Amino acid sequence: xxxxxxxxxxxxxxxxxxxxxxxxxxxxSSGAYFKRDLTIVRGxxxxxxxAEGRSYIDCASGQGSSNLGHGHPAVLAALRAQMDEIMVxxxxxxxxxxxxxxxxxxxxxxxxxVFLCNSGAEANEAAIKFARLATGRTGIVSTMxxxxxxxxxALSTTWEKTYREPFAPLIPDVTxxxxxxxxxxxxxxxxxxxxxxxxxxxxxxxxxxxxxxxLQAAQALAYERGALLIxxxxxxxxxxxxxxxxxxxxxxxxxxxxxxxxxxxxxxxxACLIGERVGAMTPASHGSTFGGNPLACAGGLAVLETLANSxxxxxxxxxxxxxxxxxxxxxPEGTVREVRGRGLMIGIELRGKVAPVLRELxxxxxxxxxxxxxxLRLLPPLVIEEDDLWRAAAIVEEVLRNAA
Ligand SMILES: *Cc1c(COP(=O)(O)O)cnc(C)c1O
Numbered sequence: 001x002x003x004x005x006x007x008x009x010x011x012x013x014x015x016x017x018x019x020x021x022x023x024x025x026x027x028x029s030s031g032a033y034f035k036r037d038l039t040i041v042r043g044x045x046x047x048x049x050x051a052e053g054r055s056y057i058d059c060a061s062g063q064g065s066s067n068l069g070h071g072h073p074a075v076l077a078a079l080r081a082q083m084d085e086i087m088v089x090x091x092x093x094x095x096x097x098x099x100x101x102x103x104x105x106x107x108x109x110x111x112x113x114v115f116l117c118n119s120g121a122e123a124n125e126a127a128i129k130f131a132r133l134a135t136g137r138t139g140i141v142s143t144m145x146x147x148x149x150x151x152x153x154a155l156s157t158t159w160e161k162t163y164r165e166p167f168a169p170l171i172p173d174v175t176x177x178x179x180x181x182x183x184x185x186x187x188x189x190x191x192x193x194x195x196x197x198x199x200x201x202x203x204x205x206x207x208x209x210x211x212x213x214x215l216q217a218a219q220a221l222a223y224e225r226g227a228l229l230i231x232x233x234x235x236x237x238x239x240x241x242x243x244x245x246x247x248x249x250x251x252x253x254x255x256x257x258x259x260x261x262x263x264x265x266x267x268x269x270x271a272c273l274i275g276e277r278v279g280a281m282t283p284a285s286h287g288s289t290f291g292g293n294p295l296a297c298a299g300g301l302a303v304l305e306t307l308a309n310s311x312x313x314x315x316x317x318x319x320x321x322x323x324x325x326x327x328x329x330x331x332p333e334g335t336v337r338e339v340r341g342r343g344l345m346i347g348i349e350l351r352g353k354v355a356p357v358l359r360e361l362x363x364x365x366x367x368x369x370x371x372x373x374x375x376l377r378l379l380p381p382l383v384i385e386e387d388d389l390w391r392a393a394a395i396v397e398e399v400l401r402n403a404a
Contacts, residue, residue, distance in 0.1 A: 021039070022037075036362065038362060042070075043058065043069075043070025043071060044069075044071050045069040045071070045072075045383055045384070046058045046069050046380055046381040046383060046385065046389075047388070048367060055365065056365050056367050057365060057366050057380075057384075057392045057395075058380060058384075059367060059369075059378045059379065059380045059392055060367045060368060060369045061379045061380065062266070063369065064203070064240065064261045064345075065260075065261040065262055065266065066265075066266055066381055067238050067239055067240055067261075067312075067381060067382045068303060068306055068312075068382065068383055069381035069382075069384070070381070072265060072302075072306065072383070074306045075265035075299055075303065075306070077302070078265075078298045078299060078301060079265070079295060079299055079302075081298070082097060082294055082295050082297075082298035083295065085294065087293060087294060087295040088290070088293050088295075089292075089293060090289055090292075090293075091287070091288075091291060091292050097294045097298050097301065098292045098294060098297045100297075100301060101298075101300050102114050102116070102292075102297075104300075104304050104305075105271065106273065108244055108304055108308075109245060109257055110253070111253075111254070111257060111274060111275050112274065113273070113280060114272070114273045115130070115274065115281070116269070116270070116271050116288070116292035117269075117271065117272070117288045117290075117291040118268045118270055118288065118290050118291060118296075119268060119269075119270045120148075120149050120154075120232075120234035120235075120258065120259075120270055121149025121151040121155075122154075122260075123232075123234060123258035123260050123271055124148045124149050124154040124157065124197070124230070124234075125153045126272035126286055127232075127256040128140060128153045128156075128171075128194075128230075129153075129285070129286055130256060130272065130274060130278060130281060131230060131256060133281065134194075134228065134277075134279065135226065135228060137191075137192050137194040138173045138192065139174075139192045139193040139194055139227075140156070140171075140173065140174045140175075140193070140194060140196075141175050141176075141177060141185065141188045141189055141196045141197070141227075142157040142158075142174055142177075142196075142198075143159065143176060143177060143178070143179040143197075144176050145159050145160075145179055145206060145208065145372075146158060146159045146179065146197070146198070146199060146205060146232075147159070147199070147203060147204035148232055148234075150163065152167065153171055155167060155170060156170035156171040157197050159176055160204075175188050179198075179205075179210075180211045180214050182214065182217050182221075185217075185218060186221055189222070189225045189227055191225060191226065193225060193227040194228065195222075195228040195229065195230045195255075196218055196221070196222055196227060196228075196229050197230040197232060198215065198218060198230070198231060199232045199233070199235070199236065200215060200236050200241070200246035200247045201235075201241060201341070201342050201345055203235035203345070203371060203377075204371055205372065206347060206371045206372045206374075207341050207345060207346065207347025207371050207375060207377055208347075209342050210250065213250075215231075215247060215252050216251070216252055219252045219253070219254075222255070228256060228277065228278060229252070229254050229256070230254065230257075231245075231247050231252070231254035231256070231258070233245050233258065233259050234261050235345070236342075236345065237259040237262065238259070238261075238263055238303060238307065239307050239312055239316055239343075240343055240344060240345050240382070241316070241320075241341075241343035241345050242314070242317025242318075242320055242342060242343030242344075243317070243343075245259075246342060253275060254275060255274075255275040255277045255278050256272055256273065256274060256278060257272070257275075258270070258271070258273075259273070262303065263300050263303060264296045264300050264303070265299035265300065265302055265303045267296045268290075269296040269299065312383065315382065316343040316382045317343050319343075319386070319389060320341065320342065320343040321343075323346060323393060324341060324346060326393060327346070327348065327393070327396075327397075331348065331396075331397060331400055332400055332401050332404050334351070334404040335352065335400045335403050335404045336350060336351070337349040341378075344378070344379065344380055344384075345377075346377070346379075347377050348375065348376040348378070348396070348400075349374060349375050350375070350376060350400075351374075353374060354374055355370070355373070356403070357399055357400065357403055358376070360399045360402075360403075361395065361396065361399055364395050364398075365395070366395050366396065368396070376396070380392070
């Protein structure tokens, strides 16, 4: 044990060059992540830059957390201004930026109330707790391939066994049904079901959009059985699919709507919006120290204003549709099983593994994501220049041709 805080040892970490730092990170990080052999130091719009100044086209948006791209001027200006006022202000006090943001978000989602937190998993934790409180029931019906986060409650509703099983026992009374299968959903929802939880487009599970009518039928079923409908828009929210929220495509009203990722413009933030059937929570029933902090609220407000005052959402719908048509017409059938998605949330299901494809894309200057082991997922920032988008598409096409 060192006798005191060793400032000399810490100083060496500031002097290390980029290669040393990657090794240092390997040595000290938890080990919980697969890491790519790439150090990102800067981002601008839909471009990422590595330590050598090489530029990459970003088709990952920080796992979907920067729909407005990196360094959006409206977000930066709002954050800088807010930093000069105050950054932390727990919800025991009122705060004007939070007041404005909550109203703006509730208006945008057409839901009366909101609980603010700091991540997607936390948003789903809140939704599960609120659903139990509001219904007095404990059952949750989730979907196969569904992803709702990694904390114990949210994890309980996440399908992937390798995420879940090492941590059993999780919270009880969660059942999984196949996505887009109404009969199985109907059979699973009973008078002990507190809520059905669904993504309008399954993200991590392979980019599977809800079929026409599925979400509406899920909502009708929830109403009929006295259960609530939780819609998880952590990944699909804030314009990603060509609507502010993806459930707007299906014209439904969630009882609980969870959001995070892109909501704070890059500042960690999450929320659980609360519908009329749920109503207000009782004081002290839930809480979060950083939830609703003014810095995140200022970022969130800039995101909502930017989306409202630009055509980024319509552009995402249009560009996404064109890109998917292009892929369907041009990607080689020998390597590609299916192209699916909504707006700029696109999944390309491969016949083989996605990992080597991702490595080759990175070598050629395109950063993309997997969604499971065989789906290539593209989530470019909505601000991506058309030139960059089509350049990335051409590189994807080339790499998949060569993979045949
Ligand atoms: C990413 C994601 C989450 C978890 O969000 P975190 O901020 O990583 O906790 C939950 N649900 C969906 C649909 C997601 O895509």
